Amino acid sequence: MIDLTLNNGVTLPALGLGVFQSPPEQTAAAVRAALEAGYRHIDTAEAYRNEREVGAGLRQSGVPRDDVFLETKVWVSDYGYDQTLHAFDKSAGKLGVDTLDLLILHQPVPSRFATVLAAYRALETLLADGRVRAIGVSNFMPHHLDALLAETSIVPAVNQIEVHPYFAQRDVQRANAAHGVLTQAWSPIGGITFYPGWGDGKRSALDGETIGAIAAAHDVSPAQVMLRWGIQQGRSVIPKSVNPARIAQNIDVFGFELTGDEIARIDALETGVRGGPDPDQPRDAFFDVVIDEA
Numbered sequence: 001m002i003d004l005t006l007n008n009g010v011t012l013p014a015l016g017l018g019v020f021q022s023p024p025e026q027t028a029a030a031v032r033a034a035l036e037a038g039y040r041h042i043d044t045a046e047a048y049r050n051e052r053e054v055g056a057g058l059r060q061s062g063v064p065r066d067d068v069f070l071e072t073k074v075w076v077s078d079y080g081y082d083q084t085l086h087a088f089d090k091s092a093g094k095l096g097v098d099t100l101d102l103l104i105l106h107q108p109v110p111s112r113f114a115t116v117l118a119a120y121r122a123l124e125t126l127l128a129d130g131r132v133r134a135i136g137v138s139n140f141m142p143h144h145l146d147a148l149l150a151e152t153s154i155v156p157a158v159n160q161i162e163v164h165p166y167f168a169q170r171d172v173q174r175a176n177a178a179h180g181v182l183t184q185a186w187s188p189i190g191g192i193t194f195y196p197g198w199g200d201g202k203r204s205a206l207d208g209e210t211i212g213a214i215a216a217a218h219d220v221s222p223a224q225v226m227l228r229w230g231i232q233q234g235r236s237v238i239p240k241s242v243n244p245a246r247i248a249q250n251i252d253v254f255g256f257e258l259t260g261d262e263i264a265r266i267d268a269l270e271t272g273v274r275g276g277p278d279p280d281q282p283r284d285a286f287f288d289v290v291i292d293e294a
C-alpha cells in the first residue's frame with residue numbers, strides 16, 4: 001500500500017473502500033471483508049445511509065479503530081454552523097467512534113454559499129477541537145474552491161471528485177494541486193458510467209477495449225488497471241464493491257506498474273462527459289436527499 005500525506009501532515013492509505021450505493025444489509029460484511037483483505041481506509045457519507053453498518057463492520061473485523069482511516073461527508077441538508085456540528089455528532093454516533101480522520105462537505109451549493117461557509121467553519125472548529133484529524137470538500141470545481149479559500153484560512157486537505165478514464169476533470173485536479181489539496185477519486189473504476197440513467201449504459205469503462213488490452217498485457221483486470229492509473233497519478237482512490245472477491249482484487253494493485261505509454265493511452269479516453277451530477281446544478285433527482293434523522 002502507498003500512503004499519501006495531506007497538507008496538514010496527516011497520512012492515509014491511497015486506496016480505500018467506497019460504500020456509495022452499498023445496500024445497508026451488505027455494508028457491514030463488505031467493510032469486514034475489506035479490512036480482512038488489508039484495507040485500512042473507508043469512505044462513507046451521511047447521505048449513503050449506511051454509516052451505522054460501516055461502524056458495525058469495523059467492530060466485527062476486530063481491527064483496532066485507530067488503525068483505520070475513516071472518512072465521512074456532511075450532507076447539504078445539514079449545512080450551517082450548528083447543524084454541521086450536530087451532523088458530526090450524528091455521524092460519529094452512527095459509526096460508533098469519537099473522532100473522524102476526515103470530514104468533508106459532500107458538495108457545494110452555489111445558491112446557498114453562506115450556509116456552505118458556515119458548514120466549513122464548523123469543520124474548522126471540529127479540527128481545532130481534535131474531533132476530526134482533517135477537513136475537506138467534495139465535488140468542488142475550481143470556482144467553488146476559490147470562493148471558499150477567499151473566505152477561510154484552513155485549506156481543505158481533500159477534494160473528492162468524479163475521476164475515471166472517461167472523465168478525469170484535469171482542470172479540477174490542477175486547481176487542487178495548485179492549492180495543496182489532495183484529489184480523491186470517486187467512481188475510480190467508472191462505476192458511474194453504467195448506472196442506469198447516469199451513463200448511457202453501454203460505455204462502461206470496465207468494458208473498454210483500451211483498458212482491456214492493457215489489463216491483458218499485465219494479466220490483471222480492467223478495474224485493477226484503472227485503480228493503478230489513479231494511484232500512479234498520485235490520487236487517492238475509493239472503489240466501491242460489496243463482493244469479497246472484487247474487494248480483494250481491487251486492493252491487489254501494488255504488484256505491477258503501468259508504462260508512460262499506457263498511462264497516456266488511458267488519459268486519451270477522456271470524453272469530457274460527466275457521469276454524476278453537475279456541481280453547479282446539485283439539486284437533481286438523485287442528490288435531492290433530505291436527511292432528517294436526529
Ligand code: A2P
Pocket residue numbers: 018186187188189190191192206221223224238239240241242243246247249250
Ligand atoms: P460490486 O459492488 O457488485 O462489486 P466505482 O467505485 O468506480 O463507482 O465502481 C463500483 C461499481 O463497480 C460497482 O457496481 C461494483 O459492483 C463494481 N465493481 C467493483 N469492483 C469491481 C471489479 N474489480 N470488477 C468489476 N466490477 C467491479
